[in-house]
Amino acid sequence: MFSYAIDDEIEYPLTSSVEVTIDFPEGKRWLFFVTPAHLASVGDFIQGTGTRLHLGERHMIIVSGLNPGVIGSVLEQLFGAGELEGRTLALHA
Numbered sequence: 286m287f288s289y290a291i292d293d294e295i296e297y298p299l300t301s302s303v304e305v306t307i308d309f310p311e312g313k314r315w316l317f318f319v320t321p322a323h324l325a326s327v328g329d330f331i332q333g334t335g336t337r338l339h340l341g342e343r344h345m346i347i348v349s350g351l352n353p354g355v356i357g358s359v360l361e362q363l364f365g366a367g368e369l370e371g372r373t374l375a376l377h378a
Contacts, residue, residue: 299320
């Protein structure tokens with residue numbers, strides 16, 4: 286089992302992102318959840334285009350809407366599949 290904290294308020298469930306900190310025996314790690322609508326409004330433009338670039342980091346989880354239930358369900362699914370730690374980055378103090 287694991288514990289986690291949603292580090293940001295979910296102000297706009299369809300158009301935002303939130304960071305999540307997870308407690309592992311070796312220390313805290315984090316990942317973030319983001320919606321496609323938010324991705325459409327952030328990121329660097331590819332030179333000479335109106336297209337934004339996102340490199341699809343393993344610690345980026347894309348969901349169509351944000352709420353605590355969705356976040357918890359995704360984390361549980363990743364944990365059950367043995368993928369949760371690999372989808373996170375270590376937090377350095």
